[in-house]
Amino acid sequence: MHVKVVETDEELMDAFSVRKKVFIDEQNVSEEEEIDQFESSSTHFVAYENGQPIGAGRFRELDGYGKVERICVLKEYRKSGAGKAIMEKIESFAKEKGFTTLKLNAQTHAIPFYTRLNYEVISDEFLDAGIPHRTMKKSL
Numbered sequence: 001m002h003v004k005v006v007e008t009d010e011e012l013m014d015a016f017s018v019r020k021k022v023f024i025d026e027q028n029v030s031e032e033e034e035i036d037q038f039e040s041s042s043t044h045f046v047a048y049e050n051g052q053p054i055g056a057g058r059f060r061e062l063d064g065y066g067k068v069e070r071i072c073v074l075k076e077y078r079k080s081g082a083g084k085a086i087m088e089k090i091e092s093f094a095k096e097k098g099f100t101t102l103k104l105n106a107q108t109h110a111i112p113f114y115t116r117l118n119y120e121v122i123s124d125e126f127l128d129a130g131i132p133h134r135t136m137k138k139s140l
Contacts, residue, residue, distance in 0.1 A: 029131070
């Protein structure tokens with residue numbers, strides 16, 4: 001498995017293809033909510049296995065901290081380490097850019113995953129795209 005920063009339109013389309021399968025097809029998020037106004041101002045990441053895109057995520061600056069968003073892995077690759085690899089690549093990128101704090105809005109079922117990566121819950125539950133979430137934070 002290989003995780004990389006998206007550099008080409010083809011790689012961006014690969015990241016979007018994974019996000020579409022996970023968020024739009026699997027979780028019934030509308031395309032209007034999933035593909036938003038922050039795509040062009042975000043740094044995108046894509047995970048590949050044998051040349052095929054299997055995971056994705058994005059990162060952007062927001063109010064002086066790094067915001068981790070749209071972390072997803074295709075169903076058949078969950079529990080393969082792909083999610084952790086994507087997060088490690090994003091955290092490494094954030095450190096290189098000088099960020100000391102990361103935040104993300106985790107779907108509540110994914111909180112244990114992020115907790116294992118040393119994120120801590122800092123909010124009450126809220127709905128985003130009709131899915132329960134909580135905000136989490138990590139100091140780098």
